[in-house]
Amino acid sequence: MKIAIAAIFLIALSPTNYLFAQSASSLSNTDYGAEFPVSVERRLGDRIARDLYRDPDYLDDPVLADYLQSIWQPLLASARKRNEITPELDTAFAWQLLQGRDRTVNAFALPGGYFGIHLGLIGMVSSRDELASVLAHELSHVTQRHISRMMSRQSEQAPWLVGAMILGALAASKNPSGANAVIVGGQAAAAQSQLNFSRDMEREADRTGFAVATDAGYAPQGFVSMFEKLQQNNRNNDSGNFPYLRSHPLTTERIADMKSRIPEGASTAPTGTLEHAMVSARARLLSNSSVDALRNWYVEAEPGLLAKSTNSQKVASLYGATLAAIKLRDFSRALAYSNSLQTLVASDAPAARQSRYLRAELFMAEGKQDAALSTLGFNAAPKARADLLLWIPLKVATGQADVAADAAQLWLIDNPTDASMWQLLASARASQGRMVAAVRAEAEINIAHFDYAAAVSRLKAAKSLYRSSSQNADHIEASIVDVRLRQVEQLLREQAVER
Numbered sequence: 001m002k003i004a005i006a007a008i009f010l011i012a013l014s015p016t017n018y019l020f021a022q023s024a025s026s027l028s029n030t031d032y033g034a035e036f037p038v039s040v041e042r043r044l045g046d047r048i049a050r051d052l053y054r055d056p057d058y059l060d061d062p063v064l065a066d067y068l069q070s071i072w073q074p075l076l077a078s079a080r081k082r083n084e085i086t087p088e089l090d091t092a093f094a095w096q097l098l099q100g101r102d103r104t105v106n107a108f109a110l111p112g113g114y115f116g117i118h119l120g121l122i123g124m125v126s127s128r129d130e131l132a133s134v135l136a137h138e139l140s141h142v143t144q145r146h147i148s149r150m151m152s153r154q155s156e157q158a159p160w161l162v163g164a165m166i167l168g169a170l171a172a173s174k175n176p177s178g179a180n181a182v183i184v185g186g187q188a189a190a191a192q193s194q195l196n197f198s199r200d201m202e203r204e205a206d207r208t209g210f211a212v213a214t215d216a217g218y219a220p221q222g223f224v225s226m227f228e229k230l231q232q233n234n235r236n237n238d239s240g241n242f243p244y245l246r247s248h249p250l251t252t253e254r255i256a257d258m259k260s261r262i263p264e265g266a267s268t269a270p271t272g273t274l275e276h277a278m279v280s281a282r283a284r285l286l287s288n289s290s291v292d293a294l295r296n297w298y299v300e301a302e303p304g305l306l307a308k309s310t311n312s313q314k315v316a317s318l319y320g321a322t323l324a325a326i327k328l329r330d331f332s333r334a335l336a337y338s339n340s341l342q343t344l345v346a347s348d349a350p351a352a353r354q355s356r357y358l359r360a361e362l363f364m365a366e367g368k369q370d371a372a373l374s375t376l377g378f379n380a381a382p383k384a385r386a387d388l389l390l391w392i393p394l395k396v397a398t399g400q401a402d403v404a405a406d407a408a409q410l411w412l413i414d415n416p417t418d419a420s421m422w423q424l425l426a427s428a429r430a431s432q433g434r435m436v437a438a439v440r441a442e443a444e445i446n447i448a449h450f451d452y453a454a455a456v457s458r459l460k461a462a463k464s465l466y467r468s469s470s471q472n473a474d475h476i477e478a479s480i481v482d483v484r485l486r487q488v489e490q491l492l493r494e495q496a497v498e499r
Contacts, residue, residue, distance in 0.1 A: 036148040038092045045112020050450035057101040060420045063357055066386035067279045068097050071132050078216035084143040103287040109138040111147050123284035129222030129270035136209035146201045219270040223258045274351035277312045281320040297324035326365050334362050369397045381407035392424045401431035419448040436466045437477045452492040459485040
């Protein structure tokens with residue numbers, strides 16, 4: 001997410017130098033001003049998220065998303081139990097993770113409960129606990145209303161102007177020579193000053209995040225090892241690949257504070273898992289899929305290098321080499337790597353599941369849908385999202401669009417903003433010959449991404465399609481289209497007013 005995400009750093013993770021050396025005053029509302037109304041902050045977050053969804057670096061990889069959610073949901077549950085997430089915030093905010101294909105090591109919090117994570121960070125951390133420490137820290141910036149307090153410092157600015165200034169500052173960060181064309185003079189500095197977190201807020205996010213993560217069952221050493229890893233990279237003269245260092249300046253005091261909270265006698269570092277090694281390899285590969293980078297994975301999987309590697313390193317290398325071979329359409333090589341990987345992870349259930357996912361991807365890429373279904377091993381519709389996102393297109397491809405559509409529709413009842421699932425439903429409906437329903441599902445993708453103008457266009461297309469159908473018209477779906485069109489047109493009018 002090279003463009004949109006860079007802008008958002010001005011809210012949560014400013015990428016320019018050490019801009020947190022602001023006042024070291026207390027975190028009281030007296031110092032930081034009244035908080036933004038929750039509803040206003042959420043709408044601002046929605047607007048920014050809309051730009052992230054449009055960014056070519058945005059992705060929704062089901063395997064990575066499933067792994068991130070396995071870490072994220074316990075953190076949310078812990079924050080709710082501790083009442084860090086109040087009932088009001090729980091209902092009003094999105095609490096969504098967005099993946100960015102960027103290779104830089106970074107994560108960030110947005111207004112309204114949106115959180116971004118770069119694949120570069122997933123590829124760098126060594127364990128679930130280290131990843132949980134970053135997510136818990138960013139979560140705490142939102143639960144403690146730091147973003148709201150920062151935005152409220154300049155209360156005379158309309159929130160939508162604040163959003164525009166954030167996106168304008170983004171253009172300046174990517175093209176400094178064009179800064180004046182977007183933001184004039186002191187406005188950029190004002191927005192930046194307004195939206196950077198203070199050192200006190202960073203400390204509060206450390207401490208709150210530490211409690212949330214440990215209460216969720218993550219090793220407290222994850223915070224310390226993550227801090228130490230980032231500090232070491234800082235000493236090694238980071239050249240721009242670690243924006244988290246500049247936005248979250250690490251001090252000896254902060255690291256010592258985290259160390260002091262670890263119970264005496266606890267181990268010094270969290271332990272990585274084979275599953276994490278595989279997910280980390282996937283993130284590194286997806287963040288750089290050039291042909292040369294893909295071929296480099298073959299080198300890592302050479303027998304001589306594997307013989308000198310730890311078991312975790314072998315698993316990561318074979319996973320990456322398998323996925324690289326799939327993308328290069330070198331299927332015989334991919335199968336050989338996959339066979340070796342399966343042998344290594346056979347006794348580790350989470351890692352074996354990741355191996356099955358990868359093997360299913362291989363067979364899907366080869367056009368062997370029956371083999372892919374057999375590899376997944378589900379007789380009925382699975383419950384997990386990652387399983388469904390792999391299983392549904394296979395059912396469509398093997399002539400079972402009705403089963404696929406039913407499974408997608410069932411999931412969407414409880415998860416109506418899942419754009420990837422709407423995409424699969426659109427494909428299934430088209431295979432059924434239900435074109436009005438297929439086009440309506442395409443509109444729902446736009447709605448989930450807050451692109452109401454595009455959604456209106458698709459809903460009108462669905463309406464026209466229904467009117468032109470001479471037979472087998474889908475009357476129920478046409479009624480849904482009419483209702484949704486009125487709803488989205490209203491949302492579009494409100495969006496236009498906010499500008």
